[in-house]
Amino acid sequence: MTGLPRTELLPGHPVARARDVDEAHEAVTRTYLPHRLEVLDRAIGLDMRLNAVRVGAVTAGYLRYGSAVRLGTVDAGDYHVNIPVAGRCEQRCGSGEPVFAGPGRAAVFMPGHPADLRWEAACAQLCLMIDRHELELELRRQLGRPLGERLRFTTTMDLGTPAARSWLEVLALLEREADRPGGITHHPAAATHLQSLVITGLLLAQPNNYSDHLHAPAALAPPRALRRAVELIEDDPGRPWTSGTLAREAAVSVRSLQEGFQRWFGLPPMAYLRDVRLTRVQGELAAADPAGTTIAAVAARWGFLHAGRFATAYRRKFGVLPSETLHGRHAAASGHRARRWPDAACRVRV
Structure with missing residues (x-):
């Protein structure tokens, strides 16, 4: 139960x-x-x-x-x-x-x-x-x-x-990974995200004197805030970002940032970050020497610590397995495409 x-x-x-x-x-x-x-x-x-x-x-x-x-x-x-x-x-x-x-x-x-x-x-x-x-x-x-x-x-x-x-x-998940050698609780970026999930989950799951505000519809983040968040992710995708830290840097609420990403990019900030990280992994594997490179090491460097889930996400995005990229098979188009910003004056690659 x-x-x-x-x-x-x-x-x-x-x-x-x-x-x-x-x-x-x-x-x-x-x-x-x-x-x-x-x-x-x-x-x-x-x-x-x-x-x-x-x-x-x-x-x-x-x-x-x-x-x-x-x-x-x-x-x-x-x-x-x-x-x-x-x-x-x-x-x-x-x-x-x-x-x-x-x-x-x-x-x-x-x-x-x-x-x-x-x-x-x-x-x-x-x-x-x-x-x-x-x-x-x-x-x-x-x-x-x-x-x-x-x-x-x-x-x-x-x-x-x-x-x-x-x-x-x-x-x-926390309990399982804490007892798993090399589990995500042992990696700073993943542990920061897991801490955020535990805390945010409690705020949303347990009634409190702010519940009405937490569950009320949020305003969309303005274009400048979305641009700032995207810049932060693209410039430093290896940093242990959470929705909270991105929202703080963009000077908006977490819910506004999430609503903005969902409206303009069709996915939440953490999914956007994962997409960028997958692209960085693909670039490293395509340029790497197969004799001296392990997929696990490259994936872990970008925050992917579960081999099965990483391989599934990679294949869904690129159409090939990470091992195929490492050994020279051309990956499918990454799915990056221009997205029109609400002010139509700036475009961003997703």
């Missing part, structure tokens, strides 16, 4: 294995934040497991205690989301109503409020911590303006909505 496996997550990133309360407390404090830990059933010994990975501003950890416990925290400094992958946990943010998290339901915690959690013995959760500054910065990018008030989420998360299911797929 959650899109995440009901087994131990992130096994390649162990932080602690503890039967001692003090050791378990210290590990969770070091990874997340200061808290109190109380074992509620002394007859069942503690068997704590914590695996965790950090991807930019996002900390993702698998946590279970193996015994019924109660946790209490001081006012949190960041945003947290706890997603049960087994069992149930009663969780409360500040003075709000308790969230009975379990299959299909997660709990969201805001900075500036204490938390109180009662874990069942069989409960295990994927615990996310998202840096407050980065989350609010992404929100400002999406809106294209300063925030009028602090971001507040609804504390109960319904994991069955289409938006939540899509977000869980992003988390599942």
Whole structure:
């Protein structure tokens, strides 16, 4: 139901294995934040497991205690989301109503409020911590303006909505790639994009006091902003661009930039960036010496880290496989064509 496996997550990133309360407390404090830990059933010994990975501003950890416990925290400094992958946990943010998290339901915690959690013995959760500054910065990018008030989420998360299911797929990707040798979380450009997907996905999936603005139709970015974004991509496609960083450089909101790209180019900014990168890969492979060149190395240099998906995208664009280009077979037309800008005074190659 959650899109995440009901087994131990992130096994390649162990932080602690503890039967001692003090050791378990210290590990969770070091990874997340200061808290109190109380074992509620002394007859069942503690068997704590914590695996965790950090991807930019996002900390993702698998946590279970193996015994019924109660946790209490001081006012949190960041945003947290706890997603049960087994069992149930009663969780409360500040003075709000308790969230009975379990299959299909997660709990969201805001900075500036204490938390109180009662874990069942069989409960295990994927615990996310998202840096407050980065989350609010992404929100400002999406809106294209300063925030009028602090971001507040609804504390109960319904994991069955289409938006939540899509977000869980992003988390599942993060979990898989973190444990894959050479996975995308180990590459700065891809990790930056994955962090952005996690943060933006939460903003769109979980109701909050800015949801009406986030889901309202966005104005098209003006031609000058689109030109600026295209110039940035064409001049430095290897940079770890996200829709947010492009929007900031173009001085528009993320949604305006996305609407503008979709209107004039028929694809979102990140798809445009991928298209440019594919063209750069094609150019390198066509000019390279097959004896001293590996396709994987060239693709990785341009941000393509999954061989199968890269080969599929390359063939769709050029009509041949990357290996055929490397060994001299002429590629099909790349699909670049002139696009008329709204002011008709400037053309751009796509």
